[in-house]
Amino acid sequence: MGRGRHRGRSQRKHFKESRENVWKRPRTDPTVDASDNAVADKPSWEPILTDNPNFEEYYKEQGIVRAEEWDVFMEILRKPLPAAFRVNSNSQFCDDIISILENDFVKSLQAEAIEGGELEAIKPLPWYPKNLAWHSNFSRKQIRKHKTLERFHEFLKLENEVGNITRQEAVSMVPPLFLDVHPDHFVLDMCAAPGSKTFQLLEIIHGASEPGTLPNGMVVANDVDFQRSNLLIHQTKRMCTSNLIVTNHEGQQFPGCRLNKSRASEKGLSEDMPINQLSFDRVLCDVPCSGDGTLRKAPDIWRKWNSGMGNGLHSLQVILAMRGLSLLKVGGQMIYSTCSMNPVEDEAVVAEILRRCGDSVELVDVSDKLPELIRRPGLKTWKVRDKGGWFTSYKDVPQNRRGGVLVSMFPSGKNLTDSTQTTQNNENSGVNASEDGCKETDKSVVDAIPDEPVVEVSDLPLERCMRIIPHDQNTGAFFIAVLQKVSHLPEFQEKPNPRKHSSTKNADSTEKAPTEEAVVTADAEPVESPVEKVIEADADVEKDDSLVEPEKEKNVEGETIKGEKEANSLSHAGDKRKVPMQGKWKGFDPVVFLKDETLIDSVKEFYGIRDESFPLYGHLVTRNTDTSSVKRIYYVSKSVKEVLQLNFAVGQQLKIASVGLKMFERQTAKEGGSKPCSFRISSEGLPVILPYITKQVLYSPMADFKHLLEYKSIKFPDFVNKQLGQKAIDLVLGCCVVILSDGEEPVKVDASTIAISCWRGKNSLGVMVTSADCQELLERLAERTPKTEVGSVNGSNGDSGGPAEAMETA
Numbered sequence: 058m059g060r061g062r063h064r065g066r067s068q069r070k071h072f073k074e075s076r077e078n079v080w081k082r083p084r085t086d087p088t089v090d091a092s093d094n095a096v097a098d099k100p101s102w103e104p105i106l107t108d109n110p111n112f113e114e115y116y117k118e119q120g121i122v123r124a125e126e127w128d129v130f131m132e133i134l135r136k137p138l139p140a141a142f143r144v145n146s147n148s149q150f151c152d153d154i155i156s157i158l159e160n161d162f163v164k165s166l167q168a169e170a171i172e173g174g175e176l177e178a179i180k181p182l183p184w185y186p187k188n189l190a191w192h193s194n195f196s197r198k199q200i201r202k203h204k205t206l207e208r209f210h211e212f213l214k215l216e217n218e219v220g221n222i223t224r225q226e227a228v229s230m231v232p233p234l235f236l237d238v239h240p241d242h243f244v245l246d247m248c249a250a251p252g253s254k255t256f257q258l259l260e261i262i263h264g265a266s267e268p269g270t271l272p273n274g275m276v277v278a279n280d281v282d283f284q285r286s287n288l289l290i291h292q293t294k295r296m297c298t299s300n301l302i303v304t305n306h307e308g309q310q311f312p313g314c315r316l317n318k319s320r321a322s323e324k325g326l327s328e329d330m331p332i333n334q335l336s337f338d339r340v341l342c343d344v345p346c347s348g349d350g351t352l353r354k355a356p357d358i359w360r361k362w363n364s365g366m367g368n369g370l371h372s373l374q375v376i377l378a379m380r381g382l383s384l385l386k387v388g389g390q391m392i393y394s395t396c397s398m399n400p401v402e403d404e405a406v407v408a409e410i411l412r413r414c415g416d417s418v419e420l421v422d423v424s425d426k427l428p429e430l431i432r433r434p435g436l437k438t439w440k441v442r443d444k445g446g447w448f449t450s451y452k453d454v455p456q457n458r459r460g461g462v463l464v465s466m467f468p469s470g471k472n473l474t475d476s477t478q479t480t481q482n483n484e485n486s487g488v489n490a491s492e493d494g495c496k497e498t499d500k501s502v503v504d505a506i507p508d509e510p511v512v513e514v515s516d517l518p519l520e521r522c523m524r525i526i527p528h529d530q531n532t533g534a535f536f537i538a539v540l541q542k543v544s545h546l547p548e549f550q551e552k553p554n555p556r557k558h559s560s561t562k563n564a565d566s567t568e569k570a571p572t573e574e575a576v577v578t579a580d581a582e583p584v585e586s587p588v589e590k591v592i593e594a595d596a597d598v599e600k601d602d603s604l605v606e607p608e609k610e611k612n613v614e615g616e617t618i619k620g621e622k623e624a625n626s627l628s629h630a631g632d633k634r635k636v637p638m639q640g641k642w643k644g645f646d647p648v649v650f651l652k653d654e655t656l657i658d659s660v661k662e663f664y665g666i667r668d669e670s671f672p673l674y675g676h677l678v679t680r681n682t683d684t685s686s687v688k689r690i691y692y693v694s695k696s697v698k699e700v701l702q703l704n705f706a707v708g709q710q711l712k713i714a715s716v717g718l719k720m721f722e723r724q725t726a727k728e729g730g731s732k733p734c735s736f737r738i739s740s741e742g743l744p745v746i747l748p749y750i751t752k753q754v755l756y757s758p759m760a761d762f763k764h765l766l767e768y769k770s771i772k773f774p775d776f777v778n779k780q781l782g783q784k785a786i787d788l789v790l791g792c793c794v795v796i797l798s799d800g801e802e803p804v805k806v807d808a809s810t811i812a813i814s815c816w817r818g819k820n821s822l823g824v825m826v827t828s829a830d831c832q833e834l835l836e837r838l839a840e841r842t843p844k845t846e847v848g849s850v851n852g853s854n855g856d857s858g859g860p861a862e863a864m865e866t867a
Contacts (some may be wrong), residue, residue, distance in 0.1 A: 105356045106359055106360060107134070107135040107356055107359050108359065109359050109362050111362070111364065112359070112362050113131070115364050115442055116398065118440060118442075118447065119399075119400060119436070119440065120436075121398055121436070121524070121526070126528070129528050130526070130527065133527050133528040133531065134352050134527055137197075137198065137353060138197075138226065138351075138353035138354040138532075138533055139192060139195065139196060139531060140195060140200055140224070141182070141191065141192050141224075141225060141226060141230075142190070142213060142217070142222050142223060142224045142225060143185070143190045143191070143222060143223050143225055144158075144190070144191070144221065144222050145220055145221055145222060145223065145256075145295075145296075146189055146260050146264060147260055147263050147296075148220065148221045149744075149808055149810075149811070150221055151189075151221070153840065154216060154221055154222065155188055155189075157212075157840075158191060159188075162179055162209055162212070163177070163179060163180070165208075165209075166178030166179060166206070166209060168205075169195070169203070169205050169206065177194060178195070179191055179192065179193045179194070180192055183429040184428075184430035185230060186234075190227070190230055192227060200213070215829060215832060215833055215836075216833065218295075219830055219833045220297070221833070223257075223292075225253040226351075226532075227530075227532045227533070228396070228525050228534070229253055229254065229396075229533075229535070230254075230257065231427075231535060231537060232254060232341060232343060232394045232537055233254055233257040233258050233341065233392075234426075234427060235392060235423055235427075235539050236258075236339050236341060236390060236392050236539075237339070237390060238262065238339050239274065239338075240261075240262055240263070240264065240272040240273065240274050241272065241274045242337075242339050243275055243277075243336070243339075243696065244258050244262070244275070244276045244277070244337060244338065244339045244340070245277050245311075245339070245340045245341070245381070246276060246277070246278045246341045246343075247279055247341065247342045247343070247344075247377060247380075247381055248279070248280060248308055248342070248344055248377070249278035249279055249303075249341075249343075250280040250282060250285035250288055251285065251288045251289060251292055252288065252289040252292030253292065254341060254343060255276060255292070255293055255301075256293055256296055259276055259293065259298050260296070262274045262275070262276060262298075263296075263298065271299060271300060271745070272300060272694070274338075274696060275300040275302070275694060275696040275700070276300065276301050276302075277301075277303075277304060277337075277700075278293065278301060278302070278303050278304070279304045279306055281305070281307050281308060282305075283305055283644065286303060286714045290714060297718060297741045297742070297744055297745070298718060299691075299692045299693055299694045299697065299718035299720075300694045300697060301697070301716070301717075302697060302700060302701075302711070302713060303713070303715040303716070304711055304712055304714060305645070305712045305713075306711075306712055308342075308344075308380060308381075309373070309376040309377050310380070311384065312335065312707075312710040313334055313335050313336070313383075314335040314703050314704060314707045314710055314711065315334045316330065316333040316334060316703060316706050317707075330699070330702060330703065331699045331702075332699050332700070334703075335384070335700065335703065336385070336386050337384055337385055337386060338385075338386055338389045339385075339389060339390055340381040340382075340385050340390075340391040340392070341394075342377055342391055342392060342393050343394045344374045344377050344378065344394075344402075344406075345370060345373065345374070345377075346367075346370060346374070346395040346396060346397040346402050347362070347370060347397045347399060347402060348396050349362055349396075349397055349398055349399065349534070350396035350398055350527075350533050350535055350536075351396050351534075352533075352534075353527065353533055354533060364399075364442040365443075365444070365461075367397060367399035367402045368441070368443065368461060368462065368466065370402060371401050371402060371405065371406065371463065371465070371466055372463065372465075375409050375410065378393050378406060378407075378410050379410065379413065381393075382410070382418060382542060382546065385542045386542070387542055387543070387544060388541075388542065388543070389542050390539060390540065390542075391539075391540045391541075391542070392537060392538070393410070393538045394535065394536060394537045394538070395535070395536045396533065396534065396535055396536075397536065398524075398534045398536070400439035401439070401441060402536075403436075403522070403524075403536040404435050404436050404437075404439065404515070404519045404522060405439070405466050405467070405468075407519060407522060407538045407540075408470055408517050409465040410540065411517050412470050412517075414546055414547070415547055416543070417542065417543060417545060417546050417547060418540055419540070419541045419543050420517070420518050420519070420521045420538060420539070420540060421521065421539040421540065422518075422521045423521075430525075430530075431525075431526075431529040431530050432523040432529075432537075433523070433524040433525075433526055434519075434520035434522065434523075434524070435519040435520055435521065435522025435524060435538070436519065436524075437514050437515050437519055437520065438468050438512065438514045438515065439468060441454075443458055443461060443462050445458050448462065448467075449467075449511055449512055449513060450467060450511040451464040451466075451469075451471070452472055467513055468513040468514060468515035521538070521539075522536065522538040523535075523537040524536055525537070645712060645713065645714065646680035646681065647682055648704075648709075648713050648716055649678060649681065649682055649684075650677070650678055650701070651678060651687070652684075653684045654674075656684070656687075656736075657673050657677065659733065659734050660673070660721060660736055662733070663733050663734035663789070663791065664750045664752055664753055665751030665752030665753070666746070666749050666751070667749070667751075670749050671746065671748075673692075676692055676693055676694075676695075677690050677691070677692060677720070678690075678701070678716060687723065688722065688723045689721070689723070689739075690719075690720055690721040690722075690736065691716060691717035691719055691720060692717055692742060692745065692746075693717040697716065697717060701716070718741055718742050719739045720741075720742035720745070721736040721737065721738060721739065721742070722737055723735055724736065724737040724791070724816070733789055733791065734792070736792075737792035737814060737816065737825060738750075738792055738794065738814050739814070740813070740814055740825070740827070743794065743812060743813075743814055747794065747796075747810065750794055753788055753791070753792065753794060754793065754794050755784055755785060755788070755794070755795045755796070756795075756803070756804060757778070757781055757795050757797060757798060758777070758778055758799070759797065759799075760778070761777050761778050761781055762797045762811075762838070763835065763838060764777070765795065765813070765815065765824050766813075766824065766826075766831045766835050767831075769823065769824045769831070770821050770822065770823040770824065771821060771822055772821045773820065773822070785817060785822050790817055790818070790819070791816070792814060792816055792817070793814075793815050793816070794812055794813070794815070795813055795822075796810060796812040797810075797838075811834065811838075813826050813830075814826065
């Protein structure tokens with residue numbers, strides 16, 4: 058997807074050359090009086106221009122649509138993008154949300170749709186399974202601004218906040234559907250922010266699991282940008298999952314965390330750890346791109362767009378995709394995708410991947426999947442545009458332009474006139490065009506008359522790629538390719554590449570044979586494939602690319618065995634390239650397994666959790682090395698636990714921004730005094746631990762349950778059900794769980810069970826749930842309650858409202 062984070066150097070360049078900086082909007086002159094700025098014949102704002110002659114010339118020349126379609130294509134690009142959203146299939150109210158959409162909003166918004174010239178206001182996306190994804194014929198701006206759409210807007214906001222729906226562009230929902238994820242898969246989302254696709258992957262991972270059980274799979278969501286990682290964490294937090302790790306690495310240097318067994322035994326670690334390197338069954342590589350497929354959503358791109366944006370990102374995209382394949386298990390699949398229409402970022406990258414990998418990687422034909430999704434085949438031929446003009450073949454590129462126009466950007470991927478010179482140029486530019494590990498033939502070139510332009514046509518099966526064009530189904534544009542790793546990537550013994558340096562070492566490849574060959578001894582020279590060596594060389598080149606922002610601190614998470622050897626030689630005082638320990642990453646808290654048995658036993662005893670049914674030992678982590686002042690405790694699944702153990706064993710190479718599910722939080726009470734347990738159950742963790750709690754549980758009828766949600770606190774004598782009030786008094790001071798029940802006790806917990814965390818204070822019971830969650834639960838319960846009961850509930854106990862008296866957040 059498009060990323061807006063590589064602007065600093067281009068801005069400085071524009072300043073030096075006194076050129077207009079299109080990335081920065083002009084501001085009004087503060088020295089001029091406001092009344093003078095607001096001239097009657099000159100409005101204070103100007104509409105965004107949806108026109109760029111360079112854009113039209115470029116894509117006409119590339120032939121991405123037929124000539125007779127061009128006007129329709131451009132017309133829809135200039136229209137706002139319709140809003141789309143997806144219902145969380147794992148939400149306990151999934152069926153309720155779909156029912157509201159089908160039976161309420163489809164009808165109530167119909168008048169507005171007809172007024173706007175549309176046949177339908179909202180409708181399910183026909184290609185998305187089980188009516189879980191919906192398309193609205195209103196843009197996001199219309200939904201926010203129109204008074205008649207206010208109720209629909211409030212519905213979307215609330216359900217999005219509590220995690221029942223995710224607002225997401227329709228074409229952005231496509232890649233995870235083609236990834237064929239299973240509940241036991243390890244999945245890597247390489248460039249994950251803002252997190253909507255990660256949320257989808259987690260839904261699929263959890264989809265086949267029974268309530269209260271955790272899948273064997275997991276998702277590692279990575280993004281290079283720290284701020285965007287925070288957005289990613291906020292987005293995925295709504296999923297309430299313990300099967301997620303969020304990391305903050307450059308994707309092209311994502312660590313493989315290879316475990317050296319001999320050194321593991323020296324450290325007292327088990328030699329039969331479940332995993333000895335980090336590799337994945339599925340990889341989603343949704344790379345940074347120019348983003349011109351999002352013009353309808355981000356019209357500001359119209360004035361910024363130029364062909365150099367795609368050219369400048371091409372090498373980074375190749376490196377990211379190659380790193381993703383090196384982390385992929387044999388037999389696994391990877392999605393390469395962009396929200397760009399530019400073939401230099403799309404088909405050219407896929408073609409270069411196939412050339413580098415030879416027969417070890419296959420471009421999968423998925424034309425029989427999701428038949429209702431209209432897609433077009435990938436291009437077989439295209440041109441490259443540079444400030445010097447158009448080029449149909451690399452041989453036509455002047456020598457002084459070959460630093461910016463690479464051979465891999467062309468359909469054949471090679472210099473047709475001088476293969477020796479091409480190889481040398483490729484080495485200098487960080488692009489591998491050697492014969493090692495790559496299959497290249499002359500079939501990719503159409504015979505041409507000498508001195509006339511050579512029209513290149515790729516002989517690779519690029520028609521298996523998918524292009525989603527905006528006017529086919531009223532969406533944005535997207536490019537998707539499904540790659541399968543059928544064997545280990547090409548590799549051979551060779552001395553380390555002299556070009557690489559310690560900050561870009563990246564030989565954590567998973568491409569070694571199983572068992573003993575997968576473990577390299579400390580004194581052995583790493584076995585590197587040509588693919589990995591090119592990744593390293595390209596990474597060096599990318600450090601100087603104006604479109605790639607270098608990290609402020611040197612990154613060694615992709616250390617080779619040599620780097621690990623240096624890092625562990627503590628006697629060498631002069632070593633500068635030591636593997637940083639977790640917690641020493643700037644701005645990141647450490648990840649620590651909680652081993653305080655007294656604390657864990659107190660939690661187990663207080664809530665009646667049997668370790669054999671829901672093990673806590675080994676599954677609880679904190680972000681504080683001082684366990685005496687722990688505020689939050691996170692629960693991790695078995696798969697995440699194994700990855701964390703591996704990470705510790707290899708020197709904690711993963712830069713972890715977030716891990717696990719917040720299960721317990723420290724709580725203090727106004728009353729003071731000692732409590733058997735100082736930790737309450739968090740709302741996020743309650744659905745997971747609920748089936749295993751046998752103490753501190755109340756079963757509430759509908760009337761009192763609604764009272765709690767409405768008034769947030771109820772004094773014990775004020776309960777409608779007096780027996781419930783007495784049972785609340787009998788509870789131990791501290792956190793408790795209130796389960797909605799029709800009178801039967803105990804209730805068998807399943808997907809439909811509704812429960813909330815509360816605090817049993819000295820005189821009252823207080824709710825420990827956010828206002829948004831309370832409001833959402835009340836709305837869902839109102840749909841299930843007869844109107845007579847709703848009236849009686851709302852009219853009683855009106856004096857019991859107010860803040861919770863019994864608790865105060867630590």
